[in-house]
Amino acid sequence: MPFKIISPKNAQRIMKSVFWASGIITVIILIIIIGYILLKGIPAINLEFLLANPSDSGRSGGIAPMIVSSLYVTLVAGIVATPLGVGAAIYLSEYASENRIVKFIRFGTETLASIPSIVFGLFGLSFFVIFLGMGWSLLSGGLVLALMALPTIFQVAEVSIEAVPRSYREGSLALGSTKWETIYRVVLPAAIPGITTGIILGMARAISEAAAILFVVGSALSMPISIFDPGRPLPLHLFVLASEGISMDNAYGTAAVLVILLLIITVLTNTLVEKYQKKMMGR
Amino acid sequence: MNRIEVENLNGYFDDAHILKDINIKIPNNSVTALIGPSGCGKSTFIRTLNRMNDLISGFRHDGAVYLDGADIYDPKIDVVDLRKRIGMVFQKPNPFPKSIFDNVAYGLKVHGITEKDIIKERVEESLKAAALWDEVKEKLDKSAMGLSGGQQQRLCIARTIAIEPEVILMDEPCSALDPISTTKIEDLIHKLKNDYTIIIVTHNMQQATRVSKHTSFFLHGEIVESNLTERMFLEPEDKRTEDYITGRFG
Incomplete structure (x- = not known):
């Protein structure tokens, strides 16, 4: 022994x-x-900082256009990546049988998730900005961020959909519902908390990304009117302020706003998801 | 009158031959019990009756299953419509993570009933028929997941009868329940047999004698013997049936 x-x-x-x-x-x-x-x-944060345009390259003034730019690109990324990611997850977990194509799609998304963000940026420059002629705009930026958020949303959504017990699906089908009705009325509602978490993780990645949008959103300091205008989202502004030595104080101020924004989004969705789960599971 | 007639049904899972030449007639508005040891094919058999096995890759069959004289495996048959006519209650209660009301209303909505008053009425009727109404009428909007196992199973029965099937398949509906809940489900089966044709798979031979009129004994994928329940348990014709019901194996 x-x-x-x-x-x-x-x-x-x-x-x-x-x-x-x-x-x-x-x-x-x-x-x-x-x-x-x-x-x-x-x-560094006060009402003026939040509501005014920057002046003197950002040495003074506020970051209102940056906050708006960030919201725009994140919104575009979410609107594009969510249906794609969730749709692909539904297809793979509910419809496709385990074969080479499915394995290839899964391998593809894993690879997509591990591509460095600066490479996404370079691709965005040549594809969205130049080839598709979208120019330096928040739209181009949002689309690049959608590509980056896509694998996260897809992976988390797939895991959550597959975690829905088989017995729910059988119960629904045995009542004479079609596959789509089962997915729409039973599987997705049960998977919503997980899918939401995936979307938030993807959005969080999008809102905090600087390298990916460096080459595609332009660098305008003015307030963007629409997504077709160039802009400068918060992380990019932070990068410029710090790397060009413009104003460390305002760089920290920008960082703090970004962190607070992220905290608000996370806490808000967590609360909503918990409330929904409580109602659904009766706890 | 026979509600269901099964002729020379064989079932295979990949290369395994799991249902062997099944012939059985299920009479109208009565309870038929399927007994047999674990792995004898009774659950697989019951799942061929509402084509739930279609969902399992690798399952194939030959032979015919007739519901009111029409082959349910005929390509012209709509599976969705078939499953509306043949309801199923599973081994483990599987309510949806929705409110009690929505669980029962689910099938109605799926089948295109939209008028709120009709849905409300049918939900109440079904819950009453499933002997659950008095326990839940105050909390219809609460999640079904908060109910006890026995209540959940009766809810699943209510959910099934809400869409007014002709046949109800029950796959060991009491195996996850305590004795008191089991008694309630058995009482319910007695009540339901006047209006529905019920086929119940059970491990429990006492349960078969308590609830069923006819019994079939499954062994290794075959039906060894089918008879009136009373007759089978008093004087089994086959030696293997006798061995099983006297507890010599199984």
């Missing part, structure tokens, strides 16, 4: 502390980063 240096009871205790520590360290890192950004950034 091998000699046991650590008793099972102690091993259990040690491992529990190791996992506990990992959890705590993760949370601490998060708090430090967000806290630091907010601490450095909040002094």
Whole structure:
């Protein structure tokens, strides 16, 4: 019999502390980063900063056009990527049988997810801006971000749809519903919390991306009127302010606004999803 | 009158021959029990009757199943319509994660009934018929997932009878339930047999004697013996039936 240096009871205790520590360290890192950004950034934030146009290349004035640009590109990305990603997920998990094409699609989305964002940017420049003639615009930016958000939305949606118990589908089909009615009335409502999480993760990736849109949105400092105008979303503004040494204070201010925006989106959707789940599952 | 007649039905899952030359007649408005040890093919058989096996890749069959004289595997038959006529209650209660009301209304909406008053009326009727109304009438808008297992199963029965099928298939409907809930479901089956043809798969031989008029004994994918339930349990014709019902195997 091998000699046991650590008793099972102690091993259990040690491992529990190791996992506990990992959890705590993760949370601490998060708090430090967000806290630091907010601490450095909040002094720059006031009503004028949020509502005014920038002046003197962003040294002074506000970031209103950047907030609007960010909302525009994220909205375009969401509107384009959500139906595509969720649609592909429905097809793969409900209709397609496991074959080479399905495996290839899955492999494709995994690869798409791992392509560096700057490469997406380069592709966007040559395809959307030049080839399709969309020019430097928030539309081009939104479409590039849609490509980036697509794999996240697809993957999370596929997992959530596949996690819907088979018994729900059988119950629905046995009542004489068609496959589509089953998907639409039972499977999707049950998968909505997961799908929403996927969409939010994709949107979060889109709203915080600078490299991917560097070459495609132009760099206008003025307020964009429509998605066909060039603009400068928050992460890009932050990048320019910091890398060109224009104003570190305003760079932190911009970062803080971005972080707060992300927090609002996440908390809001989490609350909504929890409420929906509670109603659905009766807990 | 026979509601369902099955002739020379064979079922295969890939290369495995799991239903062997099944012949059975299911009479109208009575309860027929299918008994047999686990893995004998009774669940697979019951799922050929509403074509749920169509969903399983690798399943194929030959032979014929007649519902009111028409072959349900005829290409002209609409599966969706067939499943409206042959309802099914599953082994594990499987209510949808929706409100109690919406669970029962589900089939009605799917089948194109839109008038709210009619839906409301039918939901109430069905819940009453499933002996669940008094327990849930105050909380119809609450999620069905909050009900107990026995209540969930009765809800699934209510959901099935809401669309007024001719036949109800029950695949071990009590195997996940406690004895009190089981009694309630059995009482319900007694009530329902006046209006519906019921086929129940059960592990539990006492249950078969309690609820059914006819019984078929399945073994290794074959029907060994079909008879009046009373007769089969008193004087089984086949030695294997006798061995099974006296508990020598299974």
